[in-house]
Amino acid sequence: MEQTATQTVDTDNAKHGSQPVSRADRREAQTIRIMEAAKRCFVRSGFQGASMNEICREAEMSPGALYRYFPSKESMIEAIAEADMAEDAKILAEMVDNPDVIDGFVSAAIGHLMHVHESGNAPLFTEIRAEGMRNEAVCQCCEASMRQTSEAIFNYLQAAVDRGEIKPRAPLDILLPVMMALGEGLVLADLPSKGIAISEIDKLMRAAVAANLRPVNRAGQV
Amino acid sequence: MEQTATQTVDTDNAKHGSQPVSRADRREAQTIRIMEAAKRCFVRSGFQGASMNEICREAEMSPGALYRYFPSKESMIEAIAEADMAEDAKILAEMVDNPDVIDGFVSAAIGHLMHVHESGNAPLFTEIRAEGMRNEAVCQCCEASMRQTSEAIFNYLQAAVDRGEIKPRAPLDILLPVMMALGEGLVLADLPSKGIAISEIDKLMRAAVAANLRPVNRAGQV
DNA sequence: ATTGACAGAGCGAACGTTCATTCTCATATG
DNA sequence: CATATGAGAATGAACGTTCGCTCTGTCAAT
Numbered sequence: 001m002e003q004t005a006t007q008t009v010d011t012d013n014a015k016h017g018s019q020p021v022s023r024a025d026r027r028e029a030q031t032i033r034i035m036e037a038a039k040r041c042f043v044r045s046g047f048q049g050a051s052m053n054e055i056c057r058e059a060e061m062s063p064g065a066l067y068r069y070f071p072s073k074e075s076m077i078e079a080i081a082e083a084d085m086a087e088d089a090k091i092l093a094e095m096v097d098n099p100d101v102i103d104g105f106v107s108a109a110i111g112h113l114m115h116v117h118e119s120g121n122a123p124l125f126t127e128i129r130a131e132g133m134r135n136e137a138v139c140q141c142c143e144a145s146m147r148q149t150s151e152a153i154f155n156y157l158q159a160a161v162d163r164g165e166i167k168p169r170a171p172l173d174i175l176l177p178v179m180m181a182l183g184e185g186l187v188l189a190d191l192p193s194k195g196i197a198i199s200e201i202d203k204l205m206r207a208a209v210a211a212n213l214r215p216v217n218r219a220g221q222v
Numbered sequence: 223m224e225q226t227a228t229q230t231v232d233t234d235n236a237k238h239g240s241q242p243v244s245r246a247d248r249r250e251a252q253t254i255r256i257m258e259a260a261k262r263c264f265v266r267s268g269f270q271g272a273s274m275n276e277i278c279r280e281a282e283m284s285p286g287a288l289y290r291y292f293p294s295k296e297s298m299i300e301a302i303a304e305a306d307m308a309e310d311a312k313i314l315a316e317m318v319d320n321p322d323v324i325d326g327f328v329s330a331a332i333g334h335l336m337h338v339h340e341s342g343n344a345p346l347f348t349e350i351r352a353e354g355m356r357n358e359a360v361c362q363c364c365e366a367s368m369r370q371t372s373e374a375i376f377n378y379l380q381a382a383v384d385r386g387e388i389k390p391r392a393p394l395d396i397l398l399p400v401m402m403a404l405g406e407g408l409v410l411a412d413l414p415s416k417g418i419a420i421s422e423i424d425k426l427m428r429a430a431v432a433a434n435l436r437p438v439n440r441a442g443q444v
Numbered sequence: 445a446t447t448g449a450c451a452g453a454g455c456g457a458a459c460g461t462t463c464a465t466t467c468t469c470a471t472a473t474g
Numbered sequence: 475c476a477t478a479t480g481a482g483a484a485t486g487a488a489c490g491t492t493c494g495c496t497c498t499g500t501c502a503a504t
Contacts, residue, residue, distance in 0.1 A: 048270035123352070169426060179426075181408050196399060208430035273464080286468095
């Protein structure tokens with residue numbers, strides 16, 4: 001995933017037989033390179049703490065070049081927050097396939113947890129949350145992603161209610177924000193990095209979710 | 223709680239019959255004034271985003287004066303993080319009195335939640351978490367407060383286990399971090415500000431906690 | 445195929461501003 | 475009088491951003 005390339009990205013790939021890299025391809029590759037570098041800097045120093053010089057150094061690029069891709073530092077922050085949130089929302093939305101609603105819900109949360117843990121993006125996630133408290137654009141994109149996720153889960157759970165599989169302890173529009181807040185706490189704490197096994201987290205979370213969604217007949221309550 | 227005082231704090235209180243305010247008293251009052259002002263600025267702009275000028279303006283004090291109380295911006299951040307964390311830990315530790323362990327646990331979490339909500343410190347809390355990811359001193363004070371809280375709860379729960387009142391679903395040293403992460407998520411989300419009633423949060427949380435602590439005989443599982 | 449003009453990409457010095465901090469001096473208190 | 479406290483201008487560093495410039499690959503016209 002890392003690149004040691006100079007500023008030429010992959011010009012010499014052509015010599016090795018790859019696609020001849022069009023203008024647009026190169027531009028996209030460079031944009032990604034900058035965003036990856038910026039992410040690393042933001043994780044290390046925070047949105048406001050990371051300087052454009054630091055980002056330039058990390059991306060092995062001059063300020064003049066970097067500013068051809070992003071018109072301002074603000075726009076980079078927004079782009080990264082948006083990409084990160086979109087990625088999270090996408091992962092969470094994938095659970096809709098699982099027919100067992102408790103299992104689907106829990107494993108989506110665990111999947112999200114593991115993804116953030118493995119990508120080392122827990123600090124970035126925290127940073128985005130903090131920035132969203134005062135930056136209008138970042139706040140909007142957080143809320144948009146949250147709303148999107150929330151709606152997907154809502155429909156998923158509502159269908160299970162309609163099918164008579166669960167009998168939630170509270171109306172879904174109250175239960176959902178509460179459950180999402182719990183899940184977010186779990187993600188932010190990054191417990192796997194503190195040596196706590198996923199299987200244990202899964203077990204405890206499953207019990208908590210089952211206690212609130214209340215599956216009607218099948219096993220699961222212990 | 224707000225002060226409209228000029229830079230004289232309460233010199234003229236002496237004329238009205240208050241204590242004659244010693245040097246030390248005045249110094250302490252000024253220190254508190256600066257910290258309150260700084261907290262407001264940090265909530266508004268973030269640790270790195272708030273400038274010393276902004277803090278000086280908020281505290282109605284010149285830079286020269288302010289630097290007589292704190293040697294650097296860093297030291298202000300550390301002092302505020304420490305004070306905030308200590309306050310949180312204190313509130314959470316108070317639950318140890320409640321003989322019903324489920325109720326004690328849940329109402330401590332809810333109490334913490336309400337305190338952060340009412341003091342409007344949710345953004346500060348978020349900011350401290352983010353800063354703790356990269357600032358060694360802030361990280362240490364977060365961990366110290368966490369450890370303190372964790373130990374208090376551990377002993378509280380362990381006693382209940384020994385008394386045979388609960389039968390936790392996992393060893394306490396695993397269950398505790400997980401529960402604390404969930405609680406922190408709840409605090410950070412500041413759900414009351416989104417119109418979700420405390421009674422609902424309490425109900426859902428109680429069910430989740432009961433499902434994991436598993437009280438042995440009395441009512442509570444529904 | 446060769447040429448020549450052009451646009452995109454990159455560089456790095458330089459800009460004006462703002463930052464945290466310090467200095468000097470005045471005032472007020474014990 | 476000695477000392478603590480405060481004001482506010484001054485300081486140098488660092489910031490985000492812009493500028494003028496070069497280099498290079500693309501492509502139409504020849």
